[in-house]
Amino acid sequence: xxxxxxxxxxxxxxxxxxxxxxxxxxxxxxxxxxxxxxxxxxxxxxxxxxxxxxxxxxxxxxxxxxxxxxxxxxxxxxxxxxxxxxxxxxxxxxxxxxxxxxxxxxxxxxxxxxxxxxxxxxxxxxxxxxxxxxxxxxxxxxxxxxxxxxxxxxxxxxxxxxxxxxxxxxxxxxxxxxxxxxxxxxxxxxxxxxxxxxxxxxxxxxxxxxxxxxxxxxxxxxxxxxxxxxxxxxxxxxxxxxxxxxxxxxxxxxxxxxxxxxxxxxxxxxxxxxxxxxxxxxxxxxxxxxxxxxxxxxxxxxxxxx
Numbered sequence: 001x002x003x004x005x006x007x008x009x010x011x012x013x014x015x016x017x018x019x020x021x022x023x024x025x026x027x028x029x030x031x032x033x034x035x036x037x038x039x040x041x042x043x044x045x046x047x048x049x050x051x052x053x054x055x056x057x058x059x060x061x062x063x064x065x066x067x068x069x070x071x072x073x074x075x076x077x078x079x080x081x082x083x084x085x086x087x088x089x090x091x092x093x094x095x096x097x098x099x100x101x102x103x104x105x106x107x108x109x110x111x112x113x114x115x116x117x118x119x120x121x122x123x124x125x126x127x128x129x130x131x132x133x134x135x136x137x138x139x140x141x142x143x144x145x146x147x148x149x150x151x152x153x154x155x156x157x158x159x160x161x162x163x164x165x166x167x168x169x170x171x172x173x174x175x176x177x178x179x180x181x182x183x184x185x186x187x188x189x190x191x192x193x194x195x196x197x198x199x200x201x202x203x204x205x206x207x208x209x210x211x212x213x214x215x216x217x218x219x220x221x222x223x224x225x226x227x228x229x230x231x232x233x234x235x236x237x238x239x240x241x242x243x244x245x246x247x248x249x250x251x252x253x254x255x256x257x258x259x260x261x262x263x264x265x266x267x268x269x270x271x272x273x274x275x276x277x278x279x280x281x282x283x284x285x286x287x288x289x290x291x292x293x294x295x296x297x298x299x300x301x302x303x304x305x306x
Contacts, residue, residue, distance in 0.1 A: 002217070003032040007056070007066050012041070012194075014057040014064055015155040016147065016167065018186045022070035025188070028222040031085075036066045036194035038093065038211045039144070045092045049132055050117035062158030063145050063168065067192035071220055074189035079226045080148065082180045082191075083219040087141040089198040090213030093120040093129065097206030104205065104289060120210050122198050129198055129210055137199050143216060144170045144195030144209065151185040158192075160293040161244045163254070166231055167192075169242065170209075170288040171297055172200045178235040181226055191220065204288040227265050230258050238301040239266075244293050251296040252284060259298040267305070281305055 003026060005011055011023040026032060037043075041056035041064030056064055071080060098105050099115035120129040122139065129137045147167030150156050161168045166182045174180055182191075196214025226232075233240040241262060243254030259282055263274040281304040287295030 003030065005032065005066055005069070006035045007037045007064070009056060012037070012056060012064055012066050013068070013192065014041070014059065014062040014158065016149050016158060016165070016192060017155045018149040018151065018153065018190060020068050020149065020190065022068050022188065022190065023066070025070040025072055026220060027072050028074070029219065031217070031219045034066050034193050034216045034218070036143070036196055036214050036216070037064045038090075038213050039063045039195045039208075040211070046094060046119055049094070049119040050096065050115070063195045065145055065158060065192040065194035068149060068190035069220070070188035070190060071222065072188065074184045074222055075187055076151070076184050078184045079223040079229070080182045080184060080189055080191065081221040081223050082146060082182065083221065084174065084176050084178050084180070084216065085219065086176050086217040087143065088124050088215045089122050089139060089141045089196060091122055093122055093198050093210040093212035094118065095120070095206065095208050095210055097208070100207060102207065104207075120198065122210070122212060137210065139198045140172060140175060141196065141198050141214065142172055142174045143193055143214060144168060144197050146174070146180055146182065146193055148182055148184060148192070149186050149190035160291050161295055163230065163244050168195065168291050169231070170200070170204050170291065170295060171233070171240065171242070172197070172202060173235045173237045173240055173297070173299070174233060175236065178233055180231070180233045181223060181228070182231055183229060203286045204290045207290040227262050228258055232258060232262065236302070238299050238304065241298045242287070243296045246293055248294045248296070251294040255296045255298040256284065259300060263300065277305060
């Protein structure tokens, strides 16, 4: 039977840290079921949009994440392979925009608020969410945060994604059927999961998606000889590489650099030829604009080159 971890005060954290004691230890290749609360860790559902409810971590320092989960024998230089089998949202979710002063809200003239909240009733079986005003959205669930403890000592915010350890990637393509590869930064990896999103657009432009609790079924394995040493993924949409940086140009360059490197190996071509092929097939997308660090992902669609 697969290991099951439920989100409690003893099994969750709102920061990353190599100093956290693991809430469970698994063997490479082990399958598990991980429950997570929504990003804010609400313990009760909102009854109207924006209602403040008790939180598992009242300080609100970061996302309410389940973990860390130790992977026995994992060591820096290896990559974790997270094979996502199923993701099931909870029965309700929320979205808020214009809650913070950001470059986006300043550009749109709403940095001073008031924020706008949406409250969603979610039907995972039907695959739909209905907002309190009557809007209906098809669900496409994924986890916004999948990351390991950074190597540096101390506590680290869950908000910005990190090239060396993942975290708040917020890529909507990481749905069931995907495998995400994360560099291991500390012994036993110390994996954290959470920030369930029932649906999101590329960019997460308002700062939140449909934030919800999530039950995730996955297998966690180790990879010794990956095609890339940076964060990358195999998804139903295609092969994906990532860039994270405060500079959008740098994030774009990192995502494209990794994709060209992957294509060189995959198709046994030189670097210029890989770039030429990429120019005919690869899509560059802004993953998210919400997390103090730009995210860009490059997608080589499934079947685009044969």
